[in-house]
Amino acid sequence: MQLTRFTDLGLRIVMRLAVEGPGTQARTDDLATQLCVSYAHSTKVVARLVALGTVESARGRHGGICITPVGLQQRVGELARQLEGGGEVVDCDGANPCPLRQGCRLRAALRTAQESFYMSLDQWTVAEIARPAVHPKIERNS
Template sequence: MQLTRFTDLGLRIVMRLAVEQPGDRPGSKDIAEQLAISYTHAAKVIARLSELGIVDARRGRGGGLAITELGRTASIGWLARRLEGESEVIECDGSNPCPLRTSCLLRPALRRAREAFFASLDELLIEDVTSQPTRGVLLTLPAMPSRLPTVKTMIGE
């Protein structure tokens, strides 16, 4: 089973926000840069996390991102299910449908395997995957070079 990139980014964003100090609200661009992902993609993921009630996203002065209580207490399995959606592990009904689809035993087996995968993640909370040594790495993620001071800003131009 492989998670989509969208789910992967969602989990990483939630992990990053889980280690913030209370009251700190990093911006979407900062999180995207720290996790080395495109801002556009991060914004889509953050919007979905906000819809799910996992992240509190505010605009403007005093805005930024913060993990919610639901984000802290929801299981990784619950969150991954919501980010992945209801798609099948294999596509049987597409533009070139599988001739076995009406009597296939593989599709329900894969559906059960997918649920077993998520069920194994139901045992984990965000805090379980953000303890040391991961926590230390998350807290020291550097800004990408585009956010570092330039020569012009360092000499006051």
């Protein structure tokens, strides 16, 4: 399974904001530059994150965006589900419907795999996933 660029960017934005913590404002154009994406794409993602309550935004001279306390505790799988929009892995009924769709079990198997993917991400909160990795100290024998 592959996440859309929209979801990928959404997760990167919340991770970047989580590092700074709630209340610390960041500008969308600065985030776009740091994450090497277009400003237009980042503003669409930020608008969705605001609608989800993961991020707050303030306009004006001292405005910007910041992660909310709810956003920090949000499960990564749930956030990915919300950003992805609930689509299926394959589109069996699209413009050119699959002739095998009536008796096929692949669609159900892929739906189960997709849910397993999200469930595995649900073990992490945004705050946990944004925390720097701790590398064990290597002891050297003298």
